[in-house]
Amino acid sequence: MIGIGIGFKWFIFVVAALVATGSSLMMVTRKNPIHSALWLIVTFFSVAILYVLLNATFIAVAQVMVYAGAIMMLVLFVIMLIHLEWGAQWKRKLSFAKLIGGVVTIMLFLQVLAGVFTYSDAGQKGVYSAQKLAQLGNARAVGTLLYGKYAFAFEIASILLLVGIVGAVLLARKRKD
Amino acid sequence: MESLYTLIEMVVKNIVVVLVLMGCVAYTTLLERKLLGRLQVRPGPNRVGPFGLLQPIADGVKSFFKEDIIPDEADKTLYVLAPGISLFAALSMFAVIPFGDTVTFLGRQVKLVVADLDTGLLYLLALATLGEYGVVLGGWASGNKYGVLGALRAAAQMISYEVALGLAVIGTIILAGSLNLRDIVSAQQGMWFVIKYPAGFLFYLVAGLAEINRTPFDMPESESELACGFNIEYSSMKFATFMIAEYAHMFTVAAIITTLFLGGWMGPWLPGPIWFLIKVFCVIFFFIWERGTYPRLRYDHIMQFGWKVLLPLTLANVVVTAALVAMGVL
Numbered sequence A: 001m002i003g004i005g006i007g008f009k010w011f012i013f014v015v016a017a018l019v020a021t022g023s024s025l026m027m028v029t030r031k032n033p034i035h036s037a038l039w040l041i042v043t044f045f046s047v048a049i050l051y052v053l054l055n056a057t058f059i060a061v062a063q064v065m066v067y068a069g070a071i072m073m074l075v076l077f078v079i080m081l082i083h084l085e086w087g088a089q090w091k092r093k094l095s096f097a098k099l100i101g102g103v104v105t106i107m108l109f110l111q112v113l114a115g116v117f118t119y120s121d122a123g124q125k126g127v128y129s130a131q132k133l134a135q136l137g138n139a140r141a142v143g144t145l146l147y148g149k150y151a152f153a154f155e156i157a158s159i160l161l162l163v164g165i166v167g168a169v170l171l172a173r174k175r176k177d
Numbered sequence B: 001m002e003s004l005y006t007l008i009e010m011v012v013k014n015i016v017v018v019l020v021l022m023g024c025v026a027y028t029t030l031l032e033r034k035l036l037g038r039l040q041v042r043p044g045p046n047r048v049g050p051f052g053l054l055q056p057i058a059d060g061v062k063s064f065f066k067e068d069i070i071p072d073e074a075d076k077t078l079y080v081l082a083p084g085i086s087l088f089a090a091l092s093m094f095a096v097i098p099f100g101d102t103v104t105f106l107g108r109q110v111k112l113v114v115a116d117l118d119t120g121l122l123y124l125l126a127l128a129t130l131g132e133y134g135v136v137l138g139g140w141a142s143g144n145k146y147g148v149l150g151a152l153r154a155a156a157q158m159i160s161y162e163v164a165l166g167l168a169v170i171g172t173i174i175l176a177g178s179l180n181l182r183d184i185v186s187a188q189q190g191m192w193f194v195i196k197y198p199a200g201f202l203f204y205l206v207a208g209l210a211e212i213n214r215t216p217f218d219m220p221e222s223e224s225e226l227a228c229g230f231n232i233e234y235s236s237m238k239f240a241t242f243m244i245a246e247y248a249h250m251f252t253v254a255a256i257i258t259t260l261f262l263g264g265w266m267g268p269w270l271p272g273p274i275w276f277l278i279k280v281f282c283v284i285f286f287f288i289w290e291r292g293t294y295p296r297l298r299y300d301h302i303m304q305f306g307w308k309v310l311l312p313l314t315l316a317n318v319v320v321t322a323a324l325v326a327m328g329v330l
Helices: A002-029 A033-053 A057-082 A096-118 A130-136 A138-147 A151-172 B002-039 B055-065 B076-096 B120-141 B145-176 B181-186 B198-211 B236-261 B272-293 B299-327
Strands: B103-105 B108-110
Touching (some): A033 A057, A033 B120, B002 B055, B002 B108, B055 B236, B076 B120, B120 B145, B120 B236, B145 B181, B145 B198, B145 B299, B198 B236
Antiparallel strands (some): B103 B108
């Protein structure tokens, strides 16, 4: 019975991982910006499934709520509002920006590969095992850590967001001259 | 064998919940038409069957046999997908809502909820956003300017009111000390949160109305200015799917209000699911009554109210509730 459970988990992992990779490829190759945004939502969802497989339900739901929900809705709203012409931005010409983007992408990819091949987590166990999480409750575990051990980092992040909001208000304000 | 029984239990619960939900949704449409009729001093539909009780079936059959039109300008895939997204979100939201206590059935302890999630409340908020994608994409994919306007309004309204919606439930989380909806219902043993915490109830009611796009917040489909808005190009079964999704979403929001503030399935004498349905239909009655009473607000007023009134109030509400709980008053 346990064997079937693990096999099922493995199957879901493979499907979610393939969908995540495939949809992010679709995201960067679509001409229509709305379609790109939608593929990005699919990517976020499949990553959320991966979080669920790792027993991080809270992170998974937060991922769907914040990224797939609120932020992508805002992105869609902006794309619809400014009405980007379909495919007008699509040029086959190699520009300087694309060159830099390509180099950075390849560097990051090599970094990830190097990390995967040199460092291994296999067999290591953290403090928060599946049993402990089930007993403690997922939201409670995340909350205790965020407002206890990592309270400082958490507050710094919220101040950063606040600065962002103030900056946006300042930029959007009507000038009185 | 145990896992087989669990699987059977899950499948049966899913099927029963979806069937009951669909039945309730069908008769909510009739209830709405009847009540709106009475509120406007006319009888409402009463021709099909006794008291018009077969009207939902007639509506379903009619829309099934209508011609299905896909506009030339439409983004075909998204146009077909959008009603499905709406319906999927509205149905799957119901999965975490507990409609009764644990019962013993054929010697098994069965929890009367499809998925007893630890983070159930967050799951509800997350899927509510997903449902709005159906409206936004449907409007945009129609390739119609009124459709796009409806979609834009839906997106803007959702971004504005989702914040207040999230903040309104934080007080409930503080009082119950849990995100699990079963725990929240159990915490209301003795006193419903609507009495203990009326502010949160009012905020959730207002933001919830905005979330399901009902009067006075039915901006995305305001027929007098946008000629039906996001669903302008939809016909036949796709239109019907949008309507079913809308009513299922309304039913779900009424169920959430029941769970969070009206003590869920709890009540004397009658079994849990019956109490649950009674309370849900009371909330739905309020939704219909309110639709028959209030006019639609102007769009900029809705935005101003959302950001300048509701958001500060709900924020202050979180602080005050937290302080009162910390001082031991609540």
